[in-house]
Amino acid sequence: MYAKAPAGQTGRGHIITCTIEHKAVLDPCKRLQKEGFDVTFIDPPKDGVVTAKMVEEVMRPDTILVTLMWANNEIGTINEIEAIGKLCKSKNVLFHTDATQWVGKMPTNVETAGVDLLSWSGHKIYGPKGIGALYVRRQRPRVRLQALMDGGGQERGFRSGTHNITGIVGFGKACEIAKQEMENDAIRLGKLRKKLEQGVLSQLDTCAVNGHADKRLPHITNISFGFVEGEGLMMAVKNIACSSGSACTSASLEPSYVLKSIGVGDDLAHSSLRLSLGKWTTEEQVDYAIGEIVKAVKKLRVMSPLYDMHKEGIDLSKVEWAHH
Numbered sequence: 161m162y163a164k165a166p167a168g169q170t171g172r173g174h175i176i177t178c179t180i181e182h183k184a185v186l187d188p189c190k191r192l193q194k195e196g197f198d199v200t201f202i203d204p205p206k207d208g209v210v211t212a213k214m215v216e217e218v219m220r221p222d223t224i225l226v227t228l229m230w231a232n233n234e235i236g237t238i239n240e241i242e243a244i245g246k247l248c249k250s251k252n253v254l255f256h257t258d259a260t261q262w263v264g265k266m267p268t269n270v271e272t273a274g275v276d277l278l279s280w281s282g283h284k285i286y287g288p289k290g291i292g293a294l295y296v297r298r299q300r301p302r303v304r305l306q307a308l309m310d311g312g313g314q315e316r317g318f319r320s321g322t323h324n325i326t327g328i329v330g331f332g333k334a335c336e337i338a339k340q341e342m343e344n345d346a347i348r349l350g351k352l353r354k355k356l357e358q359g360v361l362s363q364l365d366t367c368a369v370n371g372h373a374d375k376r377l378p379h380i381t382n383i384s385f386g387f388v389e390g391e392g393l394m395m396a397v398k399n400i401a402c403s404s405g406s407a408c409t410s411a412s413l414e415p416s417y418v419l420k421s422i423g424v425g426d427d428l429a430h431s432s433l434r435l436s437l438g439k440w441t442t443e444e445q446v447d448y449a450i451g452e453i454v455k456a457v458k459k460l461r462v463m464s465p466l467y468d469m470h471k472e473g474i475d476l477s478k479v480e481w482a483h484h
């Protein structure tokens with residue numbers, strides 16, 4: 161009679177994450193789901209920001225882990241990490257954050273953020289590829305992890321295998337340089353990003369920046385352009401390094417699942433550009449990008465009958481299309 165777990169509870173515990181996490185978090189969560197854990201994927205609002213209130217609403221007595229990214233890699237939005245950390249602490253729930261887009265760009269403090277586990281990656285902060293780190297809290301609470309790989313017991317048994325010394329040293333150096341330079345970089349890139357957004361938005365109608373206007377990283381933007389065809393847009397701006405989604409998934413023709421999750425329609429998700437500015441991006445390059453994007457969108461719109469109708473004031477949502 162008691163063989164079956166109560167409805168919605170499998171007995172292994174409940175995990176909270178979000179639909180716009182990186183695949184590095186989504187895929188393991190899906191695997192855990194198959195292994196018998198209950199996983200809630202929070203659907204973020206249109207601004208892309210996950211708040212403590214949203215987490216609290218789905219928290220349950222059997223919740224064991226909350227895993228939410230510090231900042232989103234595609235749209236650059238920042239979650240309410242400190243408040244979520246506080247909430248998790250008050251409920252004795254472990255809190256992991258994928259801080260790959262945050263560490264090295266913005267000041268990071270695991271104490272004030274109330275984070276128990278924090279992961280990030282070398283190559284996003286100008287370090288080597290193939291190396292990353294996981295911060296594991298040792299006190300209040302002491303987090304006990306099960307190793308993913310057995311064999312050798314290196315790194316206190318957390319990760320077996322001979323250390324990748326060149327990767328570790330390079331990653332350490334990258335962190336050191338980031339610590340020295342990130343404050344100035346953030347100020348400079350924040351100004352350049354705003355210039356890029358304003359430059360594009362002031363010269364084109366029917367386009368919008370995706371995600372919250374202020375709760376965002378200084379150096380990432382994501383802009384949707386109405387009435388242009390996505391693939392044409394990508395082709396027309398091929399002198400600019402940009403993508404339609406994350407670099408990791410833009411090989412597929414599917415529109416970005418992140419944009420879809422925050423309510424951007426299929427068409428607009430296809431005709432969106434994710435642009436990021438880096439340490440070596442100059443103002444001249446930003447001016448060039450503005451010029452190229454504006455030129456490309458104007459050119460593509462000349463070929464768009466829908467854009468003509470829109471300009472004539474026809475409400476396209478009310479048009480009855482012939483079906484074949």
Ligand SMILES: *Cc1c(COP(=O)(O)O)cnc(C)c1O
Pocket residue numbers: 182184229231232233258259260261281282284290292
């Ligand atoms: C790039 C990225 C990852 C994946 O890191 P890799 O080292 O490239 O596997 C995970 N999460 C976020 C937010 C990222 O931006």
